[in-house]
Amino acid sequence: MEFTAKQATGPVVVAPALVTRMPFSARYDLDRTTGVISRNDHELRGESIAGRVLVTRGVQGGVAAGWALLALAARKCGFAGMVFGDTNPVMVQGAVAAGIPVFAGIDPEFFDVVRTGDTVELDPAARLVRIVPAA
């Protein structure tokens, strides 16, 4: 299944999805030394983000992602990519610095279909996100 996005930049990536209903913040949600979700009341508390594509409708806070995405990548425990319904410039600024793809304005139906663990292919140049069928 393919879904279009209004905005995208970065390299092509194929990786497993990590889906959350909670708006994302690098500072509020993560242990940024390990890439593990650490927020007390987060539905994915304890999950590692390493090598996974974050899928969430929105963001909250802070400028931390501007550096954190790069810092996580340098520690080899960062996201493979990010897909948002709506985002702010911080996530884009951080993703560009980290060299990972970032999407915004994805077709809302995507959130109804995608599940944690699904393999997703991100093609920013085409502004396409594809859920790769399980083998």
Next chain:
Amino acid sequence: MKLTDDERAMIGGEAGPVLQKALTYQLRLAEFFGADHFVPVTNAHFTGDFEVMDSGGLAYVEELAAAGAKVRVPTTRNSTCVDPAAAGQLKQRCTLVDGELRVGPMLRRMGVLTVNTCIGYQTVYTPRLGEHVAWGDTGTVAYANSVLGARTNYEAGPASLFAGITGRTAAYGFHLDEHRRANVVCRVDAPMTDLADWGVLGLLVGKRFRGYWNVPVFEFTRAEPTPDALKHLAASIASYGSMAMFHVAGVTPEADDAVGGREVLERIVLSKKDIEDVYAEQGKDDQVVDLVVFTAPQQSLLEVQQIADLLDGRRVHPDVDVILTTNSMVAKAAAEEGLTNVLSRSGAMLLVGTCWYLMDPAEMRESFGWKRLVTNSAKLANIIRAHGYEPVLRRTAECIDAAVSGKVR
């Protein structure tokens, strides 16, 4: 994308590798957000300290510095993760202190003013109505757009540094008139008796209308905000709602006809009960307190004076620690006014050049056994859960009462 001759020279490398890297990065953002030109900026505000930059970010900026990067417009720096004078007392790890000792001097060599403050608009530089700037730190951005009528997006990570280096930023978002119109109308029928109430308002509206592109206009029937009140509102609405702008009818410079034809998502009325309900949700009474913190944003001189007045002649409970943060300009004035002595005598600690949540509070929790934290900052209450704390949000005098009694009452 319309580029000037200077910008073409930068992209083409004729102006050197630093400007090429900087503008190429900015061009990626411009394309993402559909900007068709760059706009000159007069000022940049850089957010970056070792706690958030880590070794990866440090290496990134070191590479720029080694290549001879210099800012071409005045560029200030946000709060950092360390107050060197208190690092030992707070048991901050050496890597954090050492990292900061590398970041600060490196930024100064690039021409950045390391004033280390998130309230530079109160103490360093106050842009005028319509002035284009490139500021990091979400609260400063919300304040600049809303209260001053300056124009900036969130400029995070290397983005604001690159804006300082190139002297420009992509013309999208809050640099453009159409994004500055209100699409939420919020009447507030509550007395707003404390700075914390303004943070609570930011929480309520930020959570309900979360989204960078949403802009509320507030109409107050029973309150008039001070600049410090607007500071708490800006910090909180940015924290909970990722919002970058609001208007206050009769107060902020672009509030006349704030909606200006934009489609309104919703019109709401918030009451005193709505405000009080948030306090009830944000921590229970009759609990033992470990720590009371006044930060996020740094305290103005008037806030420091208020807290010193509340603590004057009283003593912080032996099982409680009290921390305030501010910048070096306010700290100097506070010392001259005798406020620092009042705080010290009572047992409170005034930290300089930092904002407490940047100082690796999870590590401090482990070092000192802190768990329950009382604050008048709605923003801090939002952030600190990620670091294993139980925040209790209260009005300023109640925070001081908790500090002295050892309990939330």
